[in-house]
Amino acid sequence: MVESRLTGPVRVVGVGLLGTSIGLGLRARGVEVILADASPTHLSIAVDYGAGRIAVEGDEPQLIVVCVPPDVTARVVAAELEAFPRAIVTDVASVKLAPLHELRAAGADVSRYVGTHPMAGAERGGPLSGRVDLFVGRPWVVTAHDGISYQRGSVIDDLILDLGGSLVEMTPEAHDRSVALVSHVPQVISSLMARRLVDAPGAAVNLAGQGLRDVTRIAASDPELWVQILGANAAPVASILRLFSQDLERMIETLEAPEAVGASRRLAEELAGGNAGVARIPGKHGVDRRYAQLVVMVDDSPGELARLLAEIGEAGVNLEDLRLEHSPGAQIGFADISVLPEQLGYLVEFLRARGWRIAG
Amino acid sequence: MVESRLTGPVRVVGVGLLGTSIGLGLRARGVEVILADASPTHLSIAVDYGAGRIAVEGDEPQLIVVCVPPDVTARVVAAELEAFPRAIVTDVASVKLAPLHELRAAGADVSRYVGTHPMAGAERGGPLSGRVDLFVGRPWVVTAHDGISYQRGSVIDDLILDLGGSLVEMTPEAHDRSVALVSHVPQVISSLMARRLVDAPGAAVNLAGQGLRDVTRIAASDPELWVQILGANAAPVASILRLFSQDLERMIETLEAPEAVGASRRLAEELAGGNAGVARIPGKHGVDRRYAQLVVMVDDSPGELARLLAEIGEAGVNLEDLRLEHSPGAQIGFADISVLPEQLGYLVEFLRARGWRIAG
Structure with missing residues (x-):
């Protein structure tokens, strides 16, 4: 486990897909996570899921991440700034200018607030959709503003780097x-x-x-x-x-x-x-850029694919993803295999030496 | 191999994705297939690929399938009607009214022509993209018109059923x-x-x-x-x-x-x-409706997936498709397995008896 640079506990308000995933990711780095949600059911699911613990009197979070719907984001951020006067507060709503305007209009202490937006999601919402790796390799926009100092904002950078996100700086307007x-x-x-x-x-x-x-x-x-x-x-x-x-x-x-x-x-x-x-859209469609792909030709019989996977195991390489494609009438199938990029060359040699045909 | 109801040879004009796939599918049913294409290179690839043989003097096709780009479809259909006065001719272009109008205007013998349109395709074209099962379970529209008799048109139905397509009748206008x-x-x-x-x-x-x-x-x-x-x-x-x-x-x-x-x-x-x-769009996105799916939980270690596949092999069930999904940090992966629907219940019982956890 890589040590986190975050020191104090992180409070996550709202345990939907994003909040739960943030909790899971930070817990995996050994960070203390405090969870809060308006729904007791969602909260207890997220706690059971390992995303953090329930808030108690006297909590002193270093950082608060507000993960609630866009239309209540500014209100919840303002309440958190008020309740925890030493904490830095951020949110993950998908619009950034409106909440900042609303906070300023309400007289909130924006010197402790920076809005962010992770470009990650899933078809389903709710705590059960949470994934420890939801943000890995995804852009995560930080919309700095003049009212917050560089030093105070750096804890947000630590959060994003901890979760494997790719930090992108933009003004709220450009975002x-x-x-x-x-x-x-x-x-x-x-x-x-x-x-x-x-x-x-x-x-x-x-x-x-x-x-x-x-x-x-x-x-x-x-x-x-x-x-x-x-x-x-x-x-x-x-x-x-x-x-x-x-x-x-x-x-x-x-x-x-x-x-x-x-x-x-x-x-x-x-x-x-x-x-x-x-x-102009970066990245090949449907291919996860964290991994390298190879395609192995496999005879259309059940034992063959099992033998291939067993030999990949013998090579000491973990499959990150696998997809088998073949036509019902065809004698040959194709196993699309994803592995860590640094293991690709070795695995190709290993499989070739054992007689497997590499198609791409 | 199931016998085809087609008797005579089928001539396929144009060996791109559709023409080659038609050839492969008919050859798999034992039908004699004659291939023609303006490009000698494409033609020899399709022949090598097993989609049919090259045309020779004296060929007497029962049915001709024109698989050329839409803007030359009517011209090629007219030429084929002329060259083979006993054959029924169809095409697979994605518009149906314009070619019929053009054929009528040119005075072609439309009493031997019915346009069709298989709703199948792929990201890549060309003979090398041809697939024996391209049309299986796909709608294939037949646009009958008053100028052709039911009896003559029935050979088109045989073609579509041979290739596993799902026959849909429409007027050219409705299509x-x-x-x-x-x-x-x-x-x-x-x-x-x-x-x-x-x-x-x-x-x-x-x-x-x-x-x-x-x-x-x-x-x-x-x-x-x-x-x-x-x-x-x-x-x-x-x-x-x-x-x-x-x-x-x-x-x-x-x-x-x-x-x-x-x-x-x-x-x-x-x-x-x-x-x-x-x-209103039928079918679940991304799921092949020919197969039944089950999801098996697999511990995140290379040997486990190989063991699962070996046991599916022992059960005598062939994997039609497989997709592995897991998060890098997670201890559990999910194997999405596609099998023939009639084997699903048996396989679920077999795997449960051996201690596998079925997630869905």
Whole structure:
């Protein structure tokens, strides 16, 4: 276990997915974690799960992490600043300017507050979805402001580094514009696309393939949470949607006159623009960048895959992830194996020496 | 091997992903397959891959399947109808009304033609992406028209059933409206979303998470192919985009006045509409409905997974798919196992009797 640089206890307010994951991650580093939540049920699940202990009279947290819904974040942060006058307080809400404005307007002591936002989540919420490694390798934005000193803020950096996050510094304004583009606008677009399916004939919806499923996956998100997020970041979201709407209008006009001169060229340009945009997203889709991948060809018989895994075990290499793909009719399957990057070269040699065919 | 009901040879024109997969699937049923392609390289790859043989003088195909890009589909279908006056001809292009109109206008013998469209694809094209099971369990639309008799069309049904497809009958008009909604409009929306990233600051794009990745995944599609598809189905796509645009305009107006009376309610309604739409898409995301799933808890050590797989082998059950998920810090991993549905109950009992914990 690597020692944490955090000294005092950390108080986590709100034990949903993020709060519970923060508790689990800090406990794994030996940090004392104090948990609080408005729901006694959630609180006792998080405690049982090993994310920390229940608060007691006289607690003196060094750092408080507020992990509550966006619309109550500022209020809870203000209450924590008041209740623990020596603690540094942060929050993890997905908008950053609105809570800061609200805290200043309420006269809270923002010299002990910095807002942050970890870019991590999961399909399900609640304490049971908590994961010790939720933040590993994920960007975690810190939105410093002039009212807090460098020294006081450094405890936040320690928190993020402890949890394996990748620290990104931005102003609250730049953060809110950035997440409008990469998170809030995609949510709106996905929801509006899915909305088109409501009145569609069943025969049409039954033809849905993976493309539609991917585009609309996040349309299944919780409306209550998203009303709060969109409401708190309305102006940046609206201005990007305006630009989207202009592109869309041009696309519709082109499709309404597909035989017009230049129509095909205009369609091609719009689609190529999409190619260029998606190419800017870092990281290969669906591949966890913490690990290195190799693909081993495996004969389609149950014993073969077991033999492969046994030999990987003999090599002393731990599988971080594994996916088997084969066609029912095919004689060969492919085992997609993820291992720690530093073990990849050794494992490839080890398996080759034993006659395994490495496909990639 | 199950006998095919197809009697004569099947000629496949165009050996990309679809043509090669059709060849592989028919060969697996013992059907004689004749391959043709404008590219000698692609043709020889498909032949080597086992998808069929090269055409020779005097071939008398019972059925011809044209698997070429949409903009040349009608021309190639017309040429095949002419060259093989006893054969039934079909195609697999993703629009169906335009080719039929074009064939009629060219005076082709449409009494031997029915257009079809298998709802199957893959990220990569070309003969090397061909898969023997590409069409298994996938909808395959047959767009009958008044000019062809039931008896002549039945050979198309045999083709689809041979390849494991799920036969769906629609008029060409209903087909084109349906795919506009579930395939072509999502493509446009995804491309326009991705286009917003082109001029974005790097710091913003670096915050991208899985939501943006999913929404924009198909924006990486080939513009050349999509110009053809959108051009050939322009009117249905434009009319759905108009409705999308009206919803979008309302959303923007709401976000431009987020403090207005009823703004939160309107946002919630739009988002709930997205929930309702996505709920109409059949099948669980990412799960292959041909198989049944079980989740087994596995201690985080290499030997444990190998032991599990060896015992599944002892049970005589073949793994159809396997995915291992665990957090680096966690003591427990989860093996998501796919097996044939009829083997699920037996396997669960077998594994429980040996002390494995079944998590779901």
